[in-house]
Amino acid sequence: xxxxxxxxxxxxxxxxxxxxxxxxxxxxxxxxxxxxxxxxxxxxxxxxxxxxxxxxxxxxxxxxxxxxxxxxxxxxxxxxxxxxxxxxxxxxxxxxxxxxxxxxxxxxxxxxxxxxxxxxxxxxxxxxxxxxxxxxxxxxx
Amino acid sequence: xxxxxxxxxxxxxxxxxxxxxxxxxxxxxxxxxxxxxxxxxxxxxxxxxxxxxxxxxxxxxxxxxxxxxxxxxxxxxxxxxxxxxxxxxxxxxxxxxxxxxxxxxxxxxxxxxxxxxxxxxxxxxxxxxxxxxxxxxxxxx
DNA sequence: CTACATGCAAATGCTTTGCAACCTA
DNA sequence: TAGGTTGCAAAGCATTTGCATGTAG
Numbered sequence: 001x002x003x004x005x006x007x008x009x010x011x012x013x014x015x016x017x018x019x020x021x022x023x024x025x026x027x028x029x030x031x032x033x034x035x036x037x038x039x040x041x042x043x044x045x046x047x048x049x050x051x052x053x054x055x056x057x058x059x060x061x062x063x064x065x066x067x068x069x070x071x072x073x074x075x076x077x078x079x080x081x082x083x084x085x086x087x088x089x090x091x092x093x094x095x096x097x098x099x100x101x102x103x104x105x106x107x108x109x110x111x112x113x114x115x116x117x118x119x120x121x122x123x124x125x126x127x128x129x130x131x132x133x134x135x136x137x138x139x140x141x
Numbered sequence: 142x143x144x145x146x147x148x149x150x151x152x153x154x155x156x157x158x159x160x161x162x163x164x165x166x167x168x169x170x171x172x173x174x175x176x177x178x179x180x181x182x183x184x185x186x187x188x189x190x191x192x193x194x195x196x197x198x199x200x201x202x203x204x205x206x207x208x209x210x211x212x213x214x215x216x217x218x219x220x221x222x223x224x225x226x227x228x229x230x231x232x233x234x235x236x237x238x239x240x241x242x243x244x245x246x247x248x249x250x251x252x253x254x255x256x257x258x259x260x261x262x263x264x265x266x267x268x269x270x271x272x273x274x275x276x277x278x279x280x281x282x
Numbered sequence: 283c284t285a286c287a288t289g290c291a292a293a294t295g296c297t298t299t300g301c302a303a304c305c306t307a
Numbered sequence: 308t309a310g311g312t313t314g315c316a317a318a319g320c321a322t323t324t325g326c327a328t329g330t331a332g
Contacts, residue, residue: 008305011305046297
């Protein structure tokens, strides 16, 4: 997979991939950077960004462009949807099978050539739900 | 609407709102800035950002957070979906009625409290479709 | 008049990039 | 050894913010 593209499996690249799998969450480049640094203290943020880009182009990981500023990454490359907490940014997989036929519904009624779609749910994660129910809207004391 | 929130209808704010309506597209803050500047040359980008933020909080316009970096704004505040050209960034409304019941499908199978969802189609706009069909994948000669 | 708004410029946050040294195949 | 890769630092964008001045109500 790497060799076909004239790419090398460096210690950094390997570690980034392994740790993304182990985390099981949907970390940002920066969160991943922190995690990887515990094993390779001298790795740079730039290297993390470069590798995440390369790995997602190879289809080894998935780049998520959800709402909110920061990009996140997913070890799971299959088609699936996500839920994002509008309060803290936590991202979970959404338990909903891909809507396979939805793109066909636009056929003939748009000038665009559709190639895909993205569905994202928003809401409050358990932690932030609590904070909202119990009285104050702002930070707790 | 404005007075209830102790806000004022300044020349800048009024113009931003009017021009966003007239454009009928889904401009970024910067595109809107260019358009508004033709009428008010001394307006600043910061003012455009500040007003777009305020107007979207008031529900007078809609802030779009689609894939790709830049945020876009929509004069149409109703619930609807969009199609984005992955090549040039053009954004159109998607001719598809809102999936009203889709959020219910997650009920009971997620720890999140769902408050909404966003569906975005990706593809090529007519202009970029042509460029892709006709031979070269990269820039044309 | 007075509080909200503006223009300007500096600052921020995330991501990308140039470059010399480094390391994998 | 060659060429992809790294660490570092600087650069790039989009967006936000501090502050003195301007202005709507």
